[in-house]
Amino acid sequence: MIGDSAPSSSRKSNALLPIAVGGLIAGALxxxxxxxxxxxxxxxxxxxxxxxxxAFHAGIATxxxxxxxxxxxxxxxxxxxxxxSRRLGFLKExxxxxxxxxxxxxxxxxxxxxxxLSALHARGPYQLRDLIQGxxxxxxxxxxxxSFSVRRFAK
Numbered sequence: 129m130i131g132d133s134a135p136s137s138s139r140k141s142n143a144l145l146p147i148a149v150g151g152l153i154a155g156a157l158x159x160x161x162x163x164x165x166x167x168x169x170x171x172x173x174x175x176x177x178x179x180x181x182x183a184f185h186a187g188i189a190t191x192x193x194x195x196x197x198x199x200x201x202x203x204x205x206x207x208x209x210x211x212x213s214r215r216l217g218f219l220k221e222x223x224x225x226x227x228x229x230x231x232x233x234x235x236x237x238x239x240x241x242x243x244x245l246s247a248l249h250a251r252g253p254y255q256l257r258d259l260i261q262g263x264x265x266x267x268x269x270x271x272x273x274x275s276f277s278v279r280r281f282a283k
Contacts, residue, residue, distance in 0.1 A: 142282065142283045143207075143210055143282070145281040145282075146206070146210050146277045146278045146280070146281035146282045147203060147206045147207050147210050147277075148203070148206075149277040149280075149281060150206035150209070150210075150273055150274035150275075150276075150277030150278060151199065151202045151203035151204075151205070151206035151207070151274070152199075152202070152203075153273035153277065154202045154205065154206065154269060154270045154271075154273040154274050155198055155199040155201075155202030155203070157269035157270075157273060158198070158202065158265075158266070158269050158270055159171075159195070159198050159199075161265055161269055169184075170194070171191045171192070171193075171194025171195045171198065172184050172186065172190060172191055172194055173194070173248075174194035174195075174197050174198050175190045175191070175193045175194035175197060176194075176246075176247065176248055177197070177242075177243070177246035177247055177248050178193070178197060178246070178247060179193075179247060180247040180248075181247075181248070201238075201242075202270070205230075205234050205270060205274060206274045206277065206278075209230055209274045209275065209278055210278050210282060213278050213282060219275065219278065220278060220279050220282060221279075223272070223275035223276045223278070223279040224272070224275075226271075226275050227267075227271040227272040227273075227274065227275025227276060228267045228268075228271055228272065229267075229271070230270075230271040230274065230275060231263075231266040231267035231268065231269070231270045231271020231272065231274075232263050232266065232267050232271065233271075234266050234270050234271065235262050235263050235265075235266035235267070235270075236263075238266075239254070239259075239262065
């Protein structure tokens with residue numbers, strides 16, 4: 129019985145570092161770039177995705193909720209990439225190309241699924257410039273940190 133739990137525990141600890149590092153770097157870079165481009169109230173917009181438009185006028189607790197939600201999404205994206213890399217070895221072998229594609233995929237999931245289902249019901253129409261900017265930014269600041277973290281730290 130003890131021997132059965134040791135490999136599972138080892139796998140969990142092996143997963144924790146690449147997910148934590150990738151999620152933390154991607155989350156910090158993405159939140160920073162979004163705040164520079166759109167203002168420092170971005171976490172209130174993120175919280176509004178859960179709470180509704182009233183969050184725009186809320187206080188510091190709602191601001192921190194937005195930051196927490198943002199990092200939850202970043203860690204979730206890192207966990208998905210890590211889990212996929214266990215079955216698809218090329219994700220670890222080619223982190224540059226795979227990270228760029230993964231960042232683009234994360235952007236599209238957020239734009240086409242998460243935002244329309246959020247309390248803000250953001251559905252567009254979007255300007256081409258904004259779509260391209262979102263893709264490029266997420267490819268670099270989300271996809272690459274996650275893919276290179278998994279390559280570096282996943283066993």
